[in-house]
Amino acid sequence: MSEPKQTGPEVAFNVVGDQIADDREQMLDFRIDEDLAKVATPRSDHVIVARVEDLFRWAQLSSIWPMTFGLACCAIEMMSAAGTRYDMDRFGAGAMRGTPRQADLMIVSGTVTAKMATRIKRLYDQMPDPKWVIAMGSCAIGGGPYFKYGYHVVKGVDMMVPVDVYVPGCPPRPEVLLDGLMRLQDKIRGKRGKWRKPKWVDEYINTIPR
Amino acid sequence: MTEQEIYQRLQARFDDSILGFESDIPQPVVSCTPEAVGDIAKYLRDDPALSFDRLLCLSGVDYEGLDEKGKGKHREINRYEEDGTVNPVEDPGTGDLAVVYHLESFKHHHRLCLSVRVPRETPKIASVGHVWITAQYGERETYDFFGIEFEGNPDLRRLFLPEDWVGWPLRKDYEMPVRYNDVPLEGLGLAVRDEQ
Numbered sequence: 001m002s003e004p005k006q007t008g009p010e011v012a013f014n015v016v017g018d019q020i021a022d023d024r025e026q027m028l029d030f031r032i033d034e035d036l037a038k039v040a041t042p043r044s045d046h047v048i049v050a051r052v053e054d055l056f057r058w059a060q061l062s063s064i065w066p067m068t069f070g071l072a073c074c075a076i077e078m079m080s081a082a083g084t085r086y087d088m089d090r091f092g093a094g095a096m097r098g099t100p101r102q103a104d105l106m107i108v109s110g111t112v113t114a115k116m117a118t119r120i121k122r123l124y125d126q127m128p129d130p131k132w133v134i135a136m137g138s139c140a141i142g143g144g145p146y147f148k149y150g151y152h153v154v155k156g157v158d159m160m161v162p163v164d165v166y167v168p169g170c171p172p173r174p175e176v177l178l179d180g181l182m183r184l185q186d187k188i189r190g191k192r193g194k195w196r197k198p199k200w201v202d203e204y205i206n207t208i209p210r
Numbered sequence: 211m212t213e214q215e216i217y218q219r220l221q222a223r224f225d226d227s228i229l230g231f232e233s234d235i236p237q238p239v240v241s242c243t244p245e246a247v248g249d250i251a252k253y254l255r256d257d258p259a260l261s262f263d264r265l266l267c268l269s270g271v272d273y274e275g276l277d278e279k280g281k282g283k284h285r286e287i288n289r290y291e292e293d294g295t296v297n298p299v300e301d302p303g304t305g306d307l308a309v310v311y312h313l314e315s316f317k318h319h320h321r322l323c324l325s326v327r328v329p330r331e332t333p334k335i336a337s338v339g340h341v342w343i344t345a346q347y348g349e350r351e352t353y354d355f356f357g358i359e360f361e362g363n364p365d366l367r368r369l370f371l372p373e374d375w376v377g378w379p380l381r382k383d384y385e386m387p388v389r390y391n392d393v394p395l396e397g398l399g400l401a402v403r404d405e406q
């Protein structure tokens with residue numbers, strides 16, 4: 001593949017052709033993927049050359065279907081993120097599916113109890129590949145407020161299923177969940193997330209008494 | 211009717227079964243013996259002057275480490291340590307368990323708190339499920355968390371925890387589980403993640 005050349009928003013026009021209506025163009029606009037040039041090389045006005053893998057990944061990350069699945073208080077924030085004010089659908093992740101068979105993404109939003117953990121495992125196994133998991137909130141990350149005396153809480157959903165993105169907070173605000181979603185999209189795209197750990201985080205962690 | 215009057219009325223009717231009355235607290239408490247609870251409950255509901263037609267709450271209490279008045283110093287209880295392991299406290303409890311009934315009358319707008327202590331070794335008490343239907347679920351919950359057996363409850367199974375759960379979690383000498391079936395419950399994951 002030749003060196004990708006810098007392209008502007010008109011690339012989207014080239015991809016979908018000029019018969020498709022404006023709003024449809026918006027949906028397929030590669031601007032949400034930062035730059036089509038990194039995915040594909042336009043050869044002429046109506047032809048692009050791309051690796052199938054890249055295009056598939058682009059399609060996957062633009063239409064993540066989460067499973068309708070809430071465990072505790074964090075689920076309220078997830079509903080809020082899916083509602084009109086924060087509108088998760090802007091990132092293509094608004095089609096909440098009622099069955100694991102149709103879902104790509106499992107947002108584990110809340111406390112994973114021992115009773116629920118086996119069900120989570122089963123639901124995860126029922127999801128078709130490729131599939132991703134977001135651990136939302138302190139509880140799903142590591143037991144949260146139930147770490148010390150929570151006899152019934154699994155100390156992190158990553159003990160049951162592999163987790164792709166951790167979204168911290170108790171509960172995380174919808175913005176944070178959306179950010180986690182975008183980090184997941186980065187991951188699907190095959191890039192590292194934009195967020196780097198600032199130096200003060202380690203310094204702060206070292207001050208916490210053990 | 212005030213709590214004092216209710217207490218006197220109960221004492222006149224049940225005599226020895228009524229053990230005491232505590233009035234210097236915001237919600238005065240009448241205590242009675244576990245065997246008499248069924249009869250007392252029926253009387254409280256059916257007596258026209260009392261007519262406690264609603265059971266607000268049925269809950270369990272573990273008096274381990276507390277004195278008669280429910281006061282005492284904090285007892286060391288089992289927990290998971292910061293590194294994720296279980297910290298066992300080798301101190302089996304000896305204190306009583308108790309069941310507390312909060313009652314209300316829609317007709318007379320008065321309330322009563324009835325407390326019943328049962329010994330820890332044989333926590334058995336008569337069910338009031340036939341008097342107030344809601345009690346059947348409250349009793350199942352109390353059985354689930356404290357292991358108090360309600361004799362006469364038609365369906366005394368665990369309510370929230372899985373049926374094969376071991377132990378009574380809200381007792382203060384409860385042993386923290388390491389696993390439940392295939393599910394790890396100690397904080398092993400955090401310890402592993404810290405090492406990496």
Ligand code: SF4
Pocket residue numbers: 072073074075109110111136137138139140144145169170171172
């Ligand atoms: S992390 Fe906090 S808000 Fe989220 S489920 Fe746990 S306790 Fe609730």
